[in-house]
Amino acid sequence: MLADYQPADTLPHRLDPRPKLLAFAVGVVAFFLFAHPLANLVLVVIAFGLCAWAKVSHRRLLPVVVPLLPLLVLIPVLSAVSYGPARFDGSAARVLFHLVPGTDHLPFTVGGLLTGCTLALRLLGMVALTTALTVSTPIDGIVQLMRKARLPYPLTFLVVTALRFVPTMHRRAEQVQDAQRARGARLERGGMLGRVRAFVPVMVPLLAESLRMADNLAAAMLNRGYGASRKVASLYEIRMRARDWVAVAALTVVLGAVVALRIRWGSWGF
Amino acid sequence: MPASRRLTARDLALIALFAALIAVLGLPGSFSLFGNAVPITAQTMGVMLAGSILGARRGLLAALVFCALALAGLPLLAGGRTGMAALAGPSAGYFLAFPLGAWVTGWLTEKVMPRYPLPYGFIANVVGGIACVYALGIPVQAFRTGTSDVVATLVAATVFLPGDLIKAAAATLVARGVHAGYPTLGREVAARRAASAQRGTAAGERGTPGMGKDDA
Numbered sequence: 001m002l003a004d005y006q007p008a009d010t011l012p013h014r015l016d017p018r019p020k021l022l023a024f025a026v027g028v029v030a031f032f033l034f035a036h037p038l039a040n041l042v043l044v045v046i047a048f049g050l051c052a053w054a055k056v057s058h059r060r061l062l063p064v065v066v067p068l069l070p071l072l073v074l075i076p077v078l079s080a081v082s083y084g085p086a087r088f089d090g091s092a093a094r095v096l097f098h099l100v101p102g103t104d105h106l107p108f109t110v111g112g113l114l115t116g117c118t119l120a121l122r123l124l125g126m127v128a129l130t131t132a133l134t135v136s137t138p139i140d141g142i143v144q145l146m147r148k149a150r151l152p153y154p155l156t157f158l159v160v161t162a163l164r165f166v167p168t169m170h171r172r173a174e175q176v177q178d179a180q181r182a183r184g185a186r187l188e189r190g191g192m193l194g195r196v197r198a199f200v201p202v203m204v205p206l207l208a209e210s211l212r213m214a215d216n217l218a219a220a221m222l223n224r225g226y227g228a229s230r231k232v233a234s235l236y237e238i239r240m241r242a243r244d245w246v247a248v249a250a251l252t253v254v255l256g257a258v259v260a261l262r263i264r265w266g267s268w269g270f
Numbered sequence: 271m272p273a274s275r276r277l278t279a280r281d282l283a284l285i286a287l288f289a290a291l292i293a294v295l296g297l298p299g300s301f302s303l304f305g306n307a308v309p310i311t312a313q314t315m316g317v318m319l320a321g322s323i324l325g326a327r328r329g330l331l332a333a334l335v336f337c338a339l340a341l342a343g344l345p346l347l348a349g350g351r352t353g354m355a356a357l358a359g360p361s362a363g364y365f366l367a368f369p370l371g372a373w374v375t376g377w378l379t380e381k382v383m384p385r386y387p388l389p390y391g392f393i394a395n396v397v398g399g400i401a402c403v404y405a406l407g408i409p410v411q412a413f414r415t416g417t418s419d420v421v422a423t424l425v426a427a428t429v430f431l432p433g434d435l436i437k438a439a440a441a442t443l444v445a446r447g448v449h450a451g452y453p454t455l456g457r458e459v460a461a462r463r464a465a466s467a468q469r470g471t472a473a474g475e476r477g478t479p480g481m482g483k484d485d486a
Binding site: 126130154157158159161162163164165166168169170173199200203204207208210211213214215217218221222226227 | 278285294331335343346447452455
């Protein structure tokens with residue numbers, strides 16, 4: 001679900017987290033400025049281009065994209081039948097067929113199909129953008145980013161640690177399930193109640209183990225002097241270099257161009 | 271417990287842990303009942319567990335951190351949605367009720383800690399994790415879907431009630447198991463309550479010594 005940092009020597013990796021966040025914001029704005037699926041398709045291609053630039057391996061990208069595939073098909077279909085033809089004008093209002101044959105129920109409209117394609121492409125594009133950002137930014141970069149934004153350190157710690165715990169707990173849950181199966185537990189058997197009964201012997205060890213992990217983390221923090229002083233220092237400081245300023249300038253130009261396109265041609269709606 | 275107390279390193283670790291737990295419970299097996307706009311997840315169970323294991327304050331903070339992560343754009347909610355998408359949709363109220371639910375569950379549970387009697391724990395989970403979440407979620411859902419028909423919305427929402435009751439029962443059993451296997455947490459909460467009620471007298475019996483007690 002969440003691809004984590006993958007070290008590589010690419011420009012997206014070397015950039016300061018701040019211009020990268022700006023790039024992410026520009027991408028999000030661009031996706032929501034245009035309503036036509038073609039415009040969004042171009043943006044999706046660019047977003048995956050960024051993933052390729054950051055050398056995101058297929059091993060990271062596939063587990064993120066594959067679970068989305070059913071949604072990417074479902075969204076256009078549902079949207080095509082849920083918007084009535086009255087919402088569109090011109091060729092977009094054309095009804096291709098009715099989902100219930102021989103009646104007027106659930107018209108399959110061109111406009112609804114196009115809107116659905118836009119929504120699905122936006123989802124795919126946002127996921128690709130997030131992946132490009134998280135794969136090229138180490139956890140420490142996020143810590144530094146929140147630090148530069150002058151957020152209180154406990155909040156930074158909570159957000160970053162929770163993020164780090166998500167994949168850890170996911171893996172632990174699988175380990176506990178395997179361990180219980182090895183003891184003869186049949187976790188998939190039984191209906192709804194059976195599932196719940198199987199839930200308890202998985203969750204209790206998982207939580208007990210995780211609580212111990214939290215205790216160890218707290219002890220490690222205390223050993224390193226957490227709370228000894230109000231100010232938290234860090235080993236590395238992020239600094240804006242020349243290439244970061246160039247990136248900011250370039251992104252500003254891109255943002256301007258996108259907004260200008262939008263004003264010149266409209267949202268490409270239909 | 272006084273709200274002004276600073277968070278210890280242990281509090282931070284536990285809050286982060288349960289924020290992650292709420293996220294993990296939302297990841298697999300999120301399935302949508304056809305015809306209703308709100309997808310089912312085990313996520314509310316994470317909210318109940320945060321309250322009934324960590325207590326009111328830390329449970330609330332864990333749910334808030336989870337909401338912050340989702341709002342920051344991570345696809346952690348049911349069906350891989352982000353917080354912003356949820357706020358725009360009909361289930362916005364349910365999402366926003368998570369912190370309240372965790373706090374109420376924790377507040378009720380703290381009353382009996384360090385013991386954790388099953389019937390009482392179940393009631394705390396139902397009141398906090400179901401009643402509070404529904405109380406915010408159903409009106410918002412009715413408003414968003416544009417139904418002025420209150421009865422229809424209530425009927426649509428009660429589709430989830432049996433599943434939620436089962437989840438509350440499971441959360442109670444899990445919390446009981448965790449408190450039995452890890453009694454420090456319950457004792458800690460009870461000691462803090464006693465300390466805030468009668469300052470200074472309960473300092474000696476605060477959980478495991480030397481573990482996150484840097485501000486004692």
